[in-house]
Amino acid sequence: MKDDAQARPASQGTWVGRPLERFEDEALLAGRGCYADDAPVRPGTLAAAVLRSPYAHAQISRIDAARALAMPGVRAVVTGADVEAWTSPFIVSVKQPMRHWCLAVDRVRYAGEPVAVVVAEDRYLAEDALEAIEVDYDELPPVIDPVAAAQPDASILHADVGSNVVSDRSYRYGDPDAAFAEAAHRVRIDVRYPRNSGTPIECGVVVAEHLPGGAGYDVLSNFMGPMSLAAVMSLALRIPAARLRLRAPRHAGGSFGVKQALFPMIVAMCVASRKAGAPVKWVEDRLEHLVGATSATGRVTTLEAAVGDDGRITALAWDQLDDCGAYLRAPEPATFYRMHGCLTGAYAIARLRVRNRVVLTNKTPAGLVRGFGGPQVYFALERLVQRIAVELGLDPLDVFRRNFVPSGAFPYRAPAGALLDSGDYAAVLERALASAGVDDLRARRSAARSAGRLYGIGFAAIVEPSISNMGYITAVLTPEARAKAGPKNGAIAAATVAVDLLGGVTVGVDSLPQGQGHATTIAQVVADALGLAPQDITVDVEFDSRKDGWSVAAGNYSSRFAGATAGAAHLAALRVRERLARIAAGALGCAPADVVFERGKLFARSNPGGALSFARAAGNAHWAPALLPEGEMPGLRETVFWTPDVLAAPDGHDRVNTSATYGFAFDVCALEIDRATGSVHIDRYATTHDAGRILNPALADGQVRGGFAQGLGAALMEEFVYAPDGSFRSGSFADYLVPTAMEVPEPAIAHLETPSPFTPLGAKGIGEANNMSTPVCIANAIADALGAGVDPAAIELPMTPSKILALVAATERMVSR
C-alpha cells in the first residue's frame, strides 16, 4: 500500500512525520519549473559576460576596452575604475585594511578573478567582446600553499595588511596544559582538508536593474542568503538596504551553500546595469563557476589529545590554519567559528586549547559549502579517534563509548560553549552497529585479510550543528573588540500564514529552498496546526525582500529549515488558529479554547455535530468585520519572527553556543582496496542519525543520500587543484570529478528521534551530517585497510587511486623488508 502516506491521517494522526510525496515534483518533472534563467525579464534586458584573470597574482597596468566597445551589439564595458567610482569595498569581519571589490581594482589575486564585465545585446556578442579587451598584467609571485603563505618571507597579497595571516586567535577552556602534563598518552594527528565544492548543476544567475531617481536596484537571482549579506551588498553599493530589492524565483537548481558566494556578482551586475542604462542578465557558465565562484576552506590542522590508558580523552589541542583564498569574503572566517562551540565533538572533554589562524593565498575566496566547517573539523577529530584506538591497541568502538557525552547528560554544555540540546549517542552507536551488521563486517575483514586482500572498517561519530548563531562569527574578535562592536546573537526565522477570502491558506517562508522540498514540508506542518490537508495549503517559496518577512538569518544554510523556518511556520499557523478560534467561538457556543480544528472543520469539543467549515469561519474576518468579536482585527494574516532563546552572544571567556540544535550521526564503512588499481570498493555503508523529530522521512532520507554522495565525492574524487604558478586545473566536470551513479552505493539509513527541546517542532537539521561524517569515515576505513603501518598524515583527501596505490606500494615495501 504505497499510497498510504498520501491519505488523510486518522483523527489523532499528524501529517508531520509522513513520507508525503512532494508537491514540487509535478511542475519539475514536466519541465515547467521556473529557475532563475527561465524567469521572465524585461524586454531590452542586456546580457553580461565576465572577463577573468588568467593569472593568480598580477598588477594590472592597463585596461583598454576601446576595441570591445566598437564591436557589434556591445553597450558597455565595466572595469575596476567604475567599481571604484560607484561602490565601496566589501566589509570584512576582521578589522583589516583589505580591499575586496566586486571587480579587480589594480591588482588580481586569483586566477578567475573578475576583471571586467561586457554588456551586450546577447550573450554570444558579449562573449565575443571579451577577447577584444586589452589588459596588461605584470605578474607577481603567487602564494599557493597555505603554510608557505603564513611564513614571514611570503609574497604579500594585501600590502596594507602587511601579512597574509589576517587573523590569529588563541582560546583556552579549562586547564588543558595540566591535562596534557598528566596524561598517560599524547596522540597527535596532522591532516589537511582540501578545497572542494558542492557544484550545483544549476550555476549562478543574476538579473539586475538600476532604477532611476535614486530608487536603487532590483535584483532577481538564485542567491540563497544568508540575508545578513544584504547588508554587505547595500553598503558596497552605498545605498540603504531598502533600496536593494532582492528577489528569488520559484525554483532553484541546488546550492549546497555555494550560491551564497553570488553576492559580489550581484553587486557587479548592479554596477553593470547602472553603466549600461538597462537591465543586465548574467548567467554563470560552468568554467566560471568552478574557477571563480567559491570553494570550501582548505585547512591544515594539527590536533593532539591527552589520553588515559583506557582511551579516555581528557583534553584536546587544536592548531588550525584556514586557507580562505585571496580575500576574506563574508562570512569568512566563519568556516572556523560555525564549529567553535562544539570543537569537542560528541565527546565529554572538559579541557580544550585552540589556535585559529586565517591565511590568504592566491586562490578563489572560500565560503559556504554544505557541511560548512564540519568536514574540516571532523576529518581531524575522527581521524584522531581512530589513531587513539590504533596507538593504544583499543577497539575503536570502546574509545567512542568511553568518551561520548553520557546519555542522561543533555542539555550538555561543551567547554567552548555549545549547548548540546538533546541526544543519546550511545544508543545511536548501538543502532548503527546493528544496521551495519558490524560483526559480519569484522568476519568479512578477517576472511579478506587472511586471503591477502586489503579490507578495512572505518567509523565516524559527528555532532551536526544546525541553525547558526548569527553572533558566532564575533568569536573571532577579542572580548574587548566585541564589547566595542556591540553584541550579536540569535537566528531569526520568519514565516507568514494568511487565510484568504475563500478560506484558502497561503504560507510564505524565509528559507530560499534550493530543491529540498520545503513547500511540501511546510504544507504538512501548517495542515496539522489548522486541521486541514496539506493539499489545501499554498506555500510560496519565492522571495522578495520588499514584501516578505525576513531578517538577518533568512536563507538556505546551516540546516535551519526544519528547526527554525518550519518552526516559525508552525507558530504562525497557531496564531491564525487562535484568532479563528476566537472568531468562531461565539457561533459554536463554546470558549475559544474548546474549538477543535479537524478535517477542514471547526467545532466545539462537546458538540462535534455542530461544525462550521474552515472557509466559513475564516470568511467572517474578510466579509463581515462587523461580526468580529470585540478587539479582533479584520483580516487573517500572521507573521511570526522566531529566534532560539539559547543563542546568546559570545561571553567574556569566548564561550559561544554556536548553533541552536545539535544532531548526531554515527557512520560505519567497510571497503576493500584493489591492490592493482588503487580503487576503492565500498562493501557496506551504514549511516545512523538522530536529527530530532523528522518532519518528512522521505525527504530526510533524500537529504542523507545526497549528503552521502557528496561526502563520498569529497573522500575519493573531488578537489580544486592549483598548479604551482597558481593556475587553476579543475575548470570542467571532466577535470573536477564528481560521483556518478556508478560510484555511489546505497547507504543503509537508520534514525533515532530525540526531539530538540529548543525548537518549536522538536526538529533539527539533517542535511549536512554526511558531508561531515562520510569523508572521514571512508578515510578511516582506508587507513584500516592499509594497516597500522601506514603514515597517518598520508591519508589525505581526496583518496584518489594514485594516492592509494602509492600507499599500497609503501606498505608492501615495509612488509617485504
Next chain:
Amino acid sequence: MRRYSRGEQHRVEVVLDGRSREGRCESRMLLSDFLRHVLGATGVHVGCEHGVCGACTVIVDGVAQRSCLALAVAADGRDVRTVHGLARDDVLSDLQQAFRRHHALQCGFCTPGILMSATDFLARNPAPTEQAVREMLSGHLCRCTGYTGIVAAILDVAALRRERGGTQAA
C-alpha cells in the same frame, strides 16, 4: 552541404514534441540555447555546456543526445523531443510518476535530461539490470539525490511496463 556565414540569421525548423516549430538563429547558436531561448522550451536545462553533466539531453530523431554539443542549424528538419513532451494531456508519464514516487529528484535541475535518457534507454532495454541502469545514468550528474531514487524509479517503470505487456512504452 549547406554553408553558413557568421552573423547571418538562419531559419531552423524542427518538430518539437510533436509540433512543427521554427525560429531564427545564427549558425553558431547551440541547440540548447535555441530550444530554451528561441523556442521557449525552458525544460531543457544547461548545467555545463561542455557535454558532461547531461542536463541538456534531448531526443533527436529517436536518439538521446546532448543539446549543448549540437548546433541548432544541424537540427533543422529533425524531430526533437524534450521533457515537455513526456506528459500527455497534463498527466505525467509512467516514468515521471515513478520519479515522484521514488523521490528521484530534489532540485529537479538534472531531471529533464535524465528523463530523456531514461526514455530512450527503456525503449531499447525493456528489462535492464540495475548495473545497466547505473551505466546509462553515468552520463548524467545529479548533485542532490545520490541517484538511489533515480535508479529505483527506472527499474520500477521497467518492471511495471513488463507487467502490462509493454503497452505503455513512452
